Amino acid sequence: MYTPFIRNHQLNVIxxxxxxLQQACSTVSDPKVIESVRSNTSFKVMEAFPGASEQEQQLLGSFASLSSPQEFQGYVRSLEEYVLPFEKVEEKQLKKLFPKVKKLKVPDLAAMDLRYITYMGWTDIGTNKMYLAYHLNSRLVGVEARFTPVQKKSVCFLCNKHEEVALVSAITKSKPANASPDYYKAIGNYMCVNSDSCNKNITDVTVLERFISDIVL
Structure with a gap:
């Protein structure tokens, strides 16, 4: 029996x-091409789990032998019990992350399926603010950012997918040693308006963790 070890972004990779691979099996007639796709997709899955045990590697690699749509669908469903959910967060914890926001609007935590969340994100249209919560280095941290809708689709810097985006910018807490008292630096980029979509697309947390670290550390 495996203990949960697959994070949401890793499940997205799978x-x-x-x-x-399913598409190749359904549309390609050349066995050599299909075998090449099998090898390449299996490698990319294993690459997303550098610390996987031998048992976990066997489970992760078993999809490479599948062929039919039904087999692939069944395999993905079978992984649900091995998904490591986003650690449960209470409303008071979120409010503690943003002590200066007196009337913080928090998301409906009860409605969230934490298995499919890499980061918790929500917006307050009334104040044009976006809030993010993430477990960085085993500590829950929060980012408050200015949220500017741009009414267009572009590539999200977190998930690298073409989605409806907004310009999100946050002020970093770090300052140079000789900085003046009024010094500040904002970090901004285009990000998915809908964090649910972003969480379904994201396959790597490197950029996310760098963005959060640059702001909160």
């Missing part, structure tokens, strides 16, 4: 690679 879904993406399984989908590519």
């Amino acid at each position: 879904k993406k690679q399984a989908g590519q």
Whole structure:
């Protein structure tokens, strides 16, 4: 019996690679091409789990032998019990992350399926603010950012997918040693308006963790 070890972004990697292999099995007639896709997709899945045990590697690699849509769908469903959910967060914890926001509007925590969340994100349209919560180095941290809708689709800097985005900018807490008292630096980029979509797409947390670290550390 495995203990949960698959994080949401890693599950997204598996879904993406399984989908590519399924499409190749359904549309390509050359066995050599299919075998090449099997090898490539399996490698990319394993690459997302550098610390996987031998048992976990066997489970992760088993999709490479599948062929039919039903087999792929069944395989992805079978992984649900191994998904490591976003650590449960209470409303008071979120409010503690943003002590200066007196009337913080928090998301409906009860409605969230924490298995499919890499980061918790929500917006307050009334104040044009976006809030993020994430477990960085085993500590829950929060980011408050200015949220500017741009009414267009572009590539999100977190998930690298073409989605409806907004310009999100946050002021970093770090300052140079000789900085003046009124010094500040804002970090901004285009990000998915809908964090649910972003969480379904994200396959790597490197950029997310760098963005959060640059702001809160």
